[in-house]
Amino acid sequence: MPRVHRCRAAGCHNMVEWPANYCSQHQSLEATLQTKRDYWKYNHVTRNRSSSKREQYKFYKTPQWKHLRQLVLDRDYGLCQYCKANGKITLANTVDHVVPIEIDQGLATIAGNLATICTDCHRQKTAWEQSYYGTGQANSHTGLPEIHDVKRVAKLMQQSKTAQRRG
Template sequence: MKPKKLCQHASCHELIDYNETYCAKHQPEKKRGYADSYQYKKNKYGKYFKFYHSKQWRKLSELYRYENPCCEICLANGVVRKADVVDHVIELRDQWDKRLDKSNLMSLCHSCHYKKTKEERQKREVIH
């Protein structure tokens, strides 16, 4: 006979094998690993995900950041801050053919990129 113990879940009185942590009812959900997360995003975002992981985009964004090292929004407000992200002025969802057009790019810091993305999402929700 194998030794038994109580399930670790609060107020559960189910006996389980000693090498287990929780009973079948209280098993925590399995967390996604990197590979699962990568595959999930690849399936969900399709061509956009593939584009942002392409050699073309990585080289273009690196070159653009090299040529424009400061956040363009901060610079317009008189603040000099390092750019972390290259963003599309017109989103890819709206004009896919402008994905490699340098005139459609802008260097942004994380903070400005987050604000711009949030505003774009809110506009998109209002339309739909």
């Protein structure tokens, strides 16, 4: 006899055979579930593969980081500092290190090295950091000088974005 369980869709009482998660009526939700699993795997397995990355991730769970994060959000009034440097006003709720921890561990708890950043700018900045500093899983550090100024980083991010569109 096959193993069955309820469909995972909220309020649905249809029965489904394992290993399926949704009935035929809610099959479109299967892709969403896979995306959630991939996200979980990245955050809990891939991202923490090396010991240094594991330590960085632990830091973001500490009360010290939570207090520092709130301090920076209040200081920046919840506005993306990178958009602000480009003359735009964007609400944001992420706090990012201007100089990545991977480059300088000593700047991890310095409020002056932190800035509020929106999702789009964070994605662009991560890509820019990978090309400029050589950060990331498989990259090696380039040895280029640290840039501590948000306005300068925003300008370099824009230049990098423009260059990618052209080429």
